[in-house]
Amino acid sequence: MEQLLDLYGFASVVLHAAELVARTVLLGSVVFWVLLAVPLARLMPPGDADRLHAIARRTVLASGIASLAATFLLGLLSFVALEATLDIGARALLGADFILLTGLDLLAMLVLLALALPRGRPAPNRRWGLLGLAALVLLAVTFGSHAIARTEGRAMLLASTALHQAGAAFWLGGLPCLLAALRLTPPSARIIGQRYSLLAAIGVGLILLGSAGFWFGFIGSAGAVYGTAYGSMAASKLIMLVLLLVLGAMNYRLLHRIAPTPGGTLRLRRFIEAEMSIGIAVLAVAASLTSVPPAADLPDDRVTWQEITERFTPEWPRLTSPDHADLAIPALQAQLDAEWQQRQAAQRPQAFTPGEGLLPPRNATDIAWSEYNHHWAGIMVLLVGLAALLDATGRVPLARHWPLVFLGLAAFLLIRSDPEAWPLGDIGLLDSLRDPEVVQHKIASLLVVGFAVSEWSVRLGLLRGRVRFVFPLAMLAGGVLLLAHTHAISNIKEAQLIELSHLPLALLAVVAGCARWTELRGPPELARIGRWLWPACLIGIGLLLLLYREA
Template sequence: MELFLDLYGFLSVVLKAGALASRSALVGGVLTLLLVTAPLARLLPAHQAELAGRMTLRVVRVAGWATLGFTGLSLALGLLALSGAMDLPLFSAMGAQFVLSGFAVMLFAVLLMLLVPRGDFGGGRGWALIAISLLLLAAAVGGSHATARPEGRGYLLLSTYLHQLGAALWLGGLPVLLLALRADWPAAVAQAIGRRYSRQAAAGVGLILLGLLGYWRGYIVAPDALYGTAYGAMAATKGFLTLFLLALGLANWILLHRLSRAGAPEAWLPRLRRFVECEVIAGIAVFGIAASLTSVPPSVDLPDDRATWAEVAERFTPTWPRLQSPDRQDLAIPELQSRLDAEWQERQEAARPQAFIPGEGFLPPRNAFDMAWSEYNHHMAGFVVLLVGIAALLDRSGRFPWARHWPLLYLLLALFLLIRSDPESWPMGDIPLLESLRDPEVLQHKLLSLLVVAFAVSEWTVRLRGRSGAASYVFPLAMVVGGFLLLTHSHAIGNIKEALLVELSHLPLGALAVIAGCARWVELRGGAVAARADGSVEPAREALWAGWIWPACMIGISMLLIFYRES
């Protein structure tokens, strides 16, 4: 149970992110069925109408099962944590608000999966689907921050509801749109579906913005909360990625409503598919931040001890990187353990103060050497990432054949992270590997090291073979997963200023990693689609500029790491 409680924070955020994304896809799929594909299906030939029905039904079924899985696991996790932390029987914990909310969501999800029509999209069944979808979102809102607010609960519940409904209309409808763009039917049909969906997505964006107004009034209130609290900083990062999503959506709107009128489908349809794929990827990252926001108290509840703008500016003012590491024995935990060992020898008592054990629920002791150790790790990692970015740009230019081996540099980074990321744990410290994994931070570090190795080896193989394939997508997906882990990082419940200042540097790292992964995805998907007169192929235009964007993001990440500070 102790190990479970140690990992609860990280696992709960991941499961909540999955529940948010799948729930939005379920409700969005049903609403897209009723608002987009069903009206058009009446105007299509029988075989195309049948294809539209099967396509939407597939999205609803997958999203429904995912909703049941993620919500059920999240409920089980929460029940075990509540029972273990408060020493309550499981039956007594079943009356908690989040449990009732989760069971209601699962019930409505089952009803949606049972009632999704296979033929006739109209009639009373359509209205029943709308009602159940709206009730499902209402049930989900019942487990949000808003239900626990002593003041302003009404408009916060409404804001949360509008926000989630907008996300379902916009992001939740993307899977149906993507399948429509890839379906085997005339481009005119895909264009018609895309145009109808764009109006639905615009309504969703409007609802999201309305919800944000309520969030600002109820949870954030003041501008200094955006950089002075963890909740505000995560909300600002979520807003930044939402702007990135809006830029992709604007590109899709231009393709659907302008370029498609003058250009052949072969020119705009593949480009539209690639941008929608990126929207889906970035949308999952946004759901990750949204889930992480539920793990910290709103800014309005933490009016004291906020980080000031002067402190943030001072922390982000570049200084010369640290090129020398302190000795491990000078760190706070080894020093504390040595002192406790000495006290044990002197007193020979049966009970003595214990050194910090990862996962106990409070922050470990730190001294100036710990800060120097952490800064050195970030700076050295930054230099490796900088070399990667420069080598990738040289490789992109096509003038330096040796630069294609740049993925091997990441193996050095993985080895460096494995050894030095957690000095108290294996292989450098005294805590065994399995025991150290009970600390969520250690677990995340080890996962990141494995991700680095995976995409380094796969990307190097791709560069050597000179052709794309399934292995080529490991790199962008690993970048997105790494960014997701940074964005869903475990956060302290209290408003601890030093932990917040560290968090302010991790959030932009995660956002840049997601954007870099999306850019690499576009480069791969458009790598060879435009045919020349001689029969050869060349990359699409967006693939060309995307090939420059993701190395630039890597250089940006390296700058954040090189100038990272904790003191």
């Protein structure tokens, strides 16, 4: 049970992100089906109209099943964690508000799926039922959010939450349907895209209105933006929102030209795919926000601008490693083991902070060890980015072997990322997986190995087809994983300074993944841009890692 509690924070963030993505697509596909597909079907050829209804119906069913599973698992995980930290039985917890709201949410989704199951165009009563049930899902999620726990400004924050999530559904949730609908005949695809622009504009407006409420209720000042984890993650969402607006503007320009250009539909599909990728990253940040306190609740423990400038002033990278025996863990492991056993024997856990995990002691040598790891990782990523740029020129054949550098990085991370655990430390592999940071580090190492091997095989012509997309998908997954990265929060300022160093790395990884995806998918004019953009992002990641400091 203790292992479950240690991993609860990370697992809950991942499940919450999956639930947010699935629910956003569910609500957005219902809106697409009822408000767009049904009215436009009268203006389209019968074949296109039937296909459009089939696209919307399949997306509602697929996203509904995914949302149902993610919501159930998230509710079950929260229930088990709550039971483990309280001295009351499971039966007494069944009356908790979050259990009732989760049940209402699941029931509404089940009925919605039943309404979506019949084939054919939905009749008016069925359409109203789909919209009503989607609104009920939104209502259940809104009243199960953190806004309900506020004692001041609760009504405003509940309204902001509903507006925010409804806006995401109108804009981002319908993108999978739109992407599939663009495969219809050009006239039908064009009119669908033009009508969807209106839904997206409504979604943007709702998101901005909801964001205004969050600003006044959860943030409140510019100092809270850079001084707290909540504020900095919200700022990251804003940056990605700007990227989404740029892509949306490009889509609008392509859709509303007087005369369609050759290849315009293909470029439109690539922009929508990038929108979907960045949208997933935005929802991952939103899920991660649930694991940190709002900025308004931390008026005294904020990082100052002076502390930020002091921490991020460039210094020469640390290229020599301290001795493993000088780390705090080997010196204090016996003491920690004894204290842990005493606590376990004395009482059950009385409180739990998501993402806290096991907090090891740290000294100056530990900080030097971590900085050494980041700086050498930065050197390797920088070499990859420079080699990829050389490979893009086509003039240096040896440069195509750049993925092999990533294998060295994976081995480096596996050995040195967690010195207190296997293979360097005394904590065994299975025991070390109680710490969510260790889990994330091991997952990152496996991701690096996977995309390095696959990309090298692609470069040598040994593998073709969909395996080409392993590398961009791995970069996207790494960026999303970093956005959901959690740290022990007993030192709030230190955690925030680390968060400020991680967020730009994650944003660059997401952009790099989108650029590499576009390079592989085309069209040629976008592929040329992507070919140079993603190596530049890797170079940026390498430089940021070289500047990384923890003191």
